Amino acid sequence: MKLLVINGPNLNLLGIREPEIYGNKTLADLERELREYCAGKDIELEFFQSNHEGAIVDRIQEAMGRCDGIIINPAAYTHTSIAIPDAIRASGIPAVEVHLSDIGSRESYRRISYTTDACVAVISGRHFEGYKEAVDIFRKKLYNELLANTK
Ligand code: DQA
Numbered sequence: 001m002k003l004l005v006i007n008g009p010n011l012n013l014l015g016i017r018e019p020e021i022y023g024n025k026t027l028a029d030l031e032r033e034l035r036e037y038c039a040g041k042d043i044e045l046e047f048f049q050s051n052h053e054g055a056i057v058d059r060i061q062e063a064m065g066r067c068d069g070i071i072i073n074p075a076a077y078t079h080t081s082i083a084i085p086d087a088i089r090a091s092g093i094p095a096v097e098v099h100l101s102d103i104g105s106r107e108s109y110r111r112i113s114y115t116t117d118a119c120v121a122v123i124s125g126r127h128f129e130g131y132k133e134a135v136d137i138f139r140k141k142l143y144n145e146l147l148a149n150t151k
Contacts, residue, residue: 001142002044003135004067004093005034006059008075009051014100022100023127030128037132041139053081060087068142070095071134078103078113085118094141096134099124 007027010017015026031047038045046067048059056077063070070093074084078099088095095118102125103110116122121137123130 001042001068001138002046002066003038003069003071003138004046004048004059004063005031005131006056006070006072006074007047007049008056008073008077011073011075012049012051025128030131033128034131034135038135041135043135043139053077053083057083057087060084060091060093063093064091067093069093069138071098071131071138072096072115072119073098073100073131074115078115079109080114082114085115088115088118094138095119096137097122098126098130098134100127100130101125 012027014022014030015024027049034045048056050056050059056074060070070088070091072084072088072095074081074097077084078097097113097115097119099122103113104124113122121134123133126133
């Protein structure tokens with residue numbers, strides 16, 4: 001199974017950026033932890049981070065026919081972008097939305113997510129664990145599909 005992990009704007013500054021909210025660990029730490037988590041599970045990971053909405057749209061389109069799932073933290077674009085959820089829908093690739101912080105208990109403008117409707121699940125406020133839980137959602141989905149095909 002091939003999963004694409006997309007991180008949106010300012011997440012390249014993890015570790016430096018508002019550590020009281022997002023923690024001290026870096027994006028490289030996240031990628032390393034996820035690779036370790038997926039080791040031996042027959043999961044191939046691709047990572048992409050961009051500060052640009054169009055680049056994220058391009059990357060989702062580029063994954064069509066190649067990736068089995070997308071784990072996406074659209075960061076601030078969560079609350080503003082229609083193009084990103086449109087790209088997810090258009091791609092037909094199942095996606096799980098992840099947020100490090102609990103967007104439901106922060107500023108009111110963070111409570112709106114345009115991405116959620118295009119995703120099969122949302123995990124918010126679980127920091128790095130949330131990305132691992134997203135991997136587990138795809139593993140379970142694959143397991144259920146395999147089970148259904150053997151019946
Ligand atoms: C975030 C939450 C967003 O509101 C914010 O703009 C981010 C990060 C999170 O992971 O908690 O950049 O998506």
